[in-house]
Amino acid sequence: MLAEIIAIGSELLTPFRQDTNSLYLTTKLNELGVNVAFKDVVGDNAEHLTLVAQIALRRADIIIFMGGLGPTEDDLTRECVAEALGVRLVRDQDLVADLYKRFASRRATMTDNNLQQADLIEGAESLPNPLGSAPGQWLETTYDGDRRLLMLLPGPPFELERMFAEECLPRLKAKLPPAYIATRVLRLAMIGESQADSIAAPVYTKYDDIQTTILAGAGEVQFHLKASSESQLVAQDKVDRLAEELEDALGEQVFSSGGETLEQIVGYYLQMRNATLAVAESCTGGLLAERITSVSGSSRYFLGGAVVYSNELKTLMADVPPLLIQEQGAVSKQVAIALAEGIRKKCRANIGVGITGVAGPTGGTDDKPVGLVYCAVADSRGSEFTENRFPGTRERIRLYSTQRALDMVRRRLI
Amino acid sequence: MLAEIIAIGSELLTPFRQDTNSLYLTTKLNELGVNVAFKDVVGDNAEHLTLVAQIALRRADIIIFMGGLGPTEDDLTRECVAEALGVRLVRDQDLVADLYKRFASRRATMTDNNLQQADLIEGAESLPNPLGSAPGQWLETTYDGDRRLLMLLPGPPFELERMFAEECLPRLKAKLPPAYIATRVLRLAMIGESQADSIAAPVYTKYDDIQTTILAGAGEVQFHLKASSESQLVAQDKVDRLAEELEDALGEQVFSSGGETLEQIVGYYLQMRNATLAVAESCTGGLLAERITSVSGSSRYFLGGAVVYSNELKTLMADVPPLLIQEQGAVSKQVAIALAEGIRKKCRANIGVGITGVAGPTGGTDDKPVGLVYCAVADSRGSEFTENRFPGTRERIRLYSTQRALDMVRRRLI
Numbered sequence: 170m171l172a173e174i175i176a177i178g179s180e181l182l183t184p185f186r187q188d189t190n191s192l193y194l195t196t197k198l199n200e201l202g203v204n205v206a207f208k209d210v211v212g213d214n215a216e217h218l219t220l221v222a223q224i225a226l227r228r229a230d231i232i233i234f235m236g237g238l239g240p241t242e243d244d245l246t247r248e249c250v251a252e253a254l255g256v257r258l259v260r261d262q263d264l265v266a267d268l269y270k271r272f273a274s275r276r277a278t279m280t281d282n283n284l285q286q287a288d289l290i291e292g293a294e295s296l297p298n299p300l301g302s303a304p305g306q307w308l309e310t311t312y313d314g315d316r317r318l319l320m321l322l323p324g325p326p327f328e329l330e331r332m333f334a335e336e337c338l339p340r341l342k343a344k345l346p347p348a349y350i351a352t353r354v355l356r357l358a359m360i361g362e363s364q365a366d367s368i369a370a371p372v373y374t375k376y377d378d379i380q381t382t383i384l385a386g387a388g389e390v391q392f393h394l395k396a397s398s399e400s401q402l403v404a405q406d407k408v409d410r411l412a413e414e415l416e417d418a419l420g421e422q423v424f425s426s427g428g429e430t431l432e433q434i435v436g437y438y439l440q441m442r443n444a445t446l447a448v449a450e451s452c453t454g455g456l457l458a459e460r461i462t463s464v465s466g467s468s469r470y471f472l473g474g475a476v477v478y479s480n481e482l483k484t485l486m487a488d489v490p491p492l493l494i495q496e497q498g499a500v501s502k503q504v505a506i507a508l509a510e511g512i513r514k515k516c517r518a519n520i521g522v523g524i525t526g527v528a529g530p531t532g533g534t535d536d537k538p539v540g541l542v543y544c545a546v547a548d549s550r551g552s553e554f555t556e557n558r559f560p561g562t563r564e565r566i567r568l569y570s571t572q573r574a575l576d577m578v579r580r581r582l583i
Numbered sequence: 584m585l586a587e588i589i590a591i592g593s594e595l596l597t598p599f600r601q602d603t604n605s606l607y608l609t610t611k612l613n614e615l616g617v618n619v620a621f622k623d624v625v626g627d628n629a630e631h632l633t634l635v636a637q638i639a640l641r642r643a644d645i646i647i648f649m650g651g652l653g654p655t656e657d658d659l660t661r662e663c664v665a666e667a668l669g670v671r672l673v674r675d676q677d678l679v680a681d682l683y684k685r686f687a688s689r690r691a692t693m694t695d696n697n698l699q700q701a702d703l704i705e706g707a708e709s710l711p712n713p714l715g716s717a718p719g720q721w722l723e724t725t726y727d728g729d730r731r732l733l734m735l736l737p738g739p740p741f742e743l744e745r746m747f748a749e750e751c752l753p754r755l756k757a758k759l760p761p762a763y764i765a766t767r768v769l770r771l772a773m774i775g776e777s778q779a780d781s782i783a784a785p786v787y788t789k790y791d792d793i794q795t796t797i798l799a800g801a802g803e804v805q806f807h808l809k810a811s812s813e814s815q816l817v818a819q820d821k822v823d824r825l826a827e828e829l830e831d832a833l834g835e836q837v838f839s840s841g842g843e844t845l846e847q848i849v850g851y852y853l854q855m856r857n858a859t860l861a862v863a864e865s866c867t868g869g870l871l872a873e874r875i876t877s878v879s880g881s882s883r884y885f886l887g888g889a890v891v892y893s894n895e896l897k898t899l900m901a902d903v904p905p906l907l908i909q910e911q912g913a914v915s916k917q918v919a920i921a922l923a924e925g926i927r928k929k930c931r932a933n934i935g936v937g938i939t940g941v942a943g944p945t946g947g948t949d950d951k952p953v954g955l956v957y958c959a960v961a962d963s964r965g966s967e968f969t970e971n972r973f974p975g976t977r978e979r980i981r982l983y984s985t986q987r988a989l990d991m992v993r994r995r996l997i
Contacts, residue, residue: 185796447896465944478885
């Protein structure tokens, strides 16, 4: 079973907009055991769209069209798919009545162009759209003797996701052989992709029947495990067993094995230990606090913190002695530690974090180059720091720095 | 001249990875007067890839293949494009020598599979890749009598962008008729898309020869203007004139007309006025400071700030009277103003900002629902505040809140 996902809309061929619906759909299709073989983007152009539909009908079993279902003359999906199939469009009187009702309820006059939204491809079933005016369509048909499943869905993500979940998923499940697929995600902080893989590969390559995908981002490596089997229990058992073996091999570097983010995990540990956190950040400029507070409920363990860009504020907000800054420089391990200890004491938190460094692109010196970042963590047992040299852009250096700091807090709490 | 962009790699058909190279390439192609008509994603599958190449050869003048140029058996782009064209691959001895040199310089042994990177499609020119081992290819040919331009580029964005800029752009410019295209971007804060468009449409619809695209995000609307003409000067004059008319019509709501972000504009104004800024944020948890400090050089006007999640910290860091919090509640206009005035005084900044609200998804009450956010700005002339009710997720509410606060600072500085 191969699927093809087709995004329709000239705006998706500009530098400003990108299809993201296909990521959602791929997740859902994979869960049903269906792989996506092709993704396409095509503009609001009848000739191009009909061509793309014809090509898809030749090569894919399941074809999902997204967008182009509205009332304007740029909305061509219905007529082009019908054209590609060589069938007619049939105006559905129930849908016409629905449209009139919809407009009447909003005390608006319906212009004639809206009526095309009531046109169904011959043989198709209409899919209600509770969040918009354009209904979707579901069509089971044959093309050159091959069975084909077609879905026409609206482009706006919230309309598409609701319609797919409520209308398409039940129909697909009834149609497809049952798939028992289990997945697990292991996440590791502050380790290189090749280093992580050199430890993990000897473990996961033993299992032919589990698909392992490795993904790397700024300061993070993820192992995505996926197995299918004759029952959900067996599939789950497979990935669970491999996840356990990988955790044993990789040790403390694994910060989560259920997909949670590093800031979520740090939050869990803090709540578990009934501990509170405060941070004082210079070069990360609020990003660390922002990540911590992106977790709903973080007010239970995060007291707050200080963004201390100027030297005066380092003293004012986190009680860093001015002489220390003068002697060691604002970017130094001593100031990082003083920030962590100062903010901890000032906020009466259990744990304090300090970050100071050079995020660049300007401001670097031979002595203290762009990318040099000191992170410190302080608690009742004392303080520790790391000296880091991060590569890349300002944005990336700031992200790495917060990742390091969060990971230091996590290790402190294990 | 129509272009097709083809991204190759099975990882791009998973829910975890997405092609972003095509956005960069679209920008560059549009600048040359070339429109992108089709974008495709296809996996590391010889049959599928050859099919996609054949289809592209039939319908597009310029075809860019991205990825699949490495040394592994999954790297199939070279052989599949040659197959689609019906020509041979020719091993290039200079490229073979380069590969040996490259490995020798890293004191590594080259395995035989690397040699396929020296295979050129018959008639193609090799494009050097200073950032990676896989060279690209440039091929001018005909297909069924039609002229075709093909480029094979590496998948990693930094390799692709460098190779396209240094190797492909000069060749394309020499090949294509000169294009004189000018663009302008107007950005507006805290206005609805339909409201902005109802003011702007009567202006831009007068100009048939200028393409106007409207884009809307959280708390921001953008107008992208694009014109082409017989000379760069005339094209630039066209968009400049429309930009000016739109600015007149939209007034102060336009925060930038050269594409700058709101945080950049606020930074410009602060520097121009020789003024300093400090912020005290509760529900935005550091996001405001993070946005301000994402601008390189922001240390010249941004002193720092406080993330005051707990009530104690509101008092400790921004001198908000405990009684005020007790009487009015932490989420109140009074506390927002006290945060702005308190942090301003404490940090001796010219301007202080305070934000307090309910970002959700939990913590809302009938009285103070999720999305209720107070923003305040204080300076030597006094304080002002806004009461906002933002829709959407926690992330979106936080983004809206910082957008509102930044826009208030901007208006204060105009």
